Amino acid sequence: MARALLGKLLIRKTPHGILAGRIVETEAYLGKGDAAAHAAAGRTARNSVLFGPPGHAYVYFIYGNHHCLNVSCLPDGVPGGVLFRALEPVSGIEQMAEARGFEPQLVWGRADLKQISLLKKISSGPGRLSEALKVTRERDNGKNMASARSDLQIVDDGYRVRRVIVTTRIGIVKSAGHLLRYFIAGNPFVSRRSL
DNA sequence: ATATCGATTATCT
């Protein structure tokens, strides 16, 4: 599922328009046997969405600062999910930049190198993309991301992914070494290149 | 480009 989600759009419907980013980097988290997964120690109030039916948003708050967005991926009763690590901004860029705390004028000013580096900072990272789409546990945890009625949704627009790179996951110590991070080869919006 | 460090709080032991 982590591989299959690459290239799909993650969209947020707002009263002012639709925000959209292309999924360019993901990580898979399993259940028992994957000590890095929140589901590893069993079902709790926090992680219960991971044990529910597939296609639902699991949002957690980390380091006292950031929200991170996942989608449950396995049949009801079996824990597992995919963490969204990076998006390539597609539409609603000005709104996403504003949500990230940038000056809107700076993003739309000129297409020089400084502006391009700002564009990369909008949604390349799990905490960043959550902030850009205003994802919080309170608002979004448990939402059905496969439903057309949802304001937080995964959409297939037909985009074809050429080549995928597989590496170990970022920022974990337990169960490191598993090759469960996936990203689109050559995409400049991936959160980082090295391990 | 790479490394180090502090911030800040929900969640679980």
Place this chain on the structure above:
DNA sequence: GATAATCGATATG
């Protein structure tokens, strides 16, 4: 009471 699926600022090369 300790920990954490991160980020941004700062320092250094």
